[in-house]
Amino acid sequence: MKMMRKMKQLLLALAALNSSTAKHNLHFSTVLGIILCLLPGESIGENNVPLLFHGHLIAFYACVISTVFTFTGSFTALMIGDDSKTSRFCALYSSVAMASTLSSLVYVLLV
Numbered sequence: 001m002k003m004m005r006k007m008k009q010l011l012l013a014l015a016a017l018n019s020s021t022a023k024h025n026l027h028f029s030t031v032l033g034i035i036l037c038l039l040p041g042e043s044i045g046e047n048n049v050p051l052l053f054h055g056h057l058i059a060f061y062a063c064v065i066s067t068v069f070t071f072t073g074s075f076t077a078l079m080i081g082d083d084s085k086t087s088r089f090c091a092l093y094s095s096v097a098m099a100s101t102l103s104s105l106v107y108v109l110l111v
């Protein structure tokens with residue numbers, strides 16, 4: 001019984017963070033998308049790849065796809081607007097995608 005109360009409190013805390021997390025993820029993905037478009041790049045085949053990702057084409061694609069997933073998940077969570085399981089899942093989904101975006105950026109910067 002005590003464990004159930006703790007789980008319920010944890011879920012309520014996550015529901016409160018749902019909206020603010022989704023807003024932060026939405027802002028992050030929008031700004032990162034604009035920055036990726038404005039970075040100077042080079043043409044590789046038919047693709048324009050930023051110089052930051054020179055030699056790391058797969059990491060660039062992973063970063064772009066994860067940014068799109070972050071935007072989509074956070075936008076969906078904000079459009080649903082309530083504290084349903086679907087909204088919480090979308091906020092969690094966008095947070096995981098944001099972590100993936102950051103990990104691909106860290107990989108490019110450190111390698």
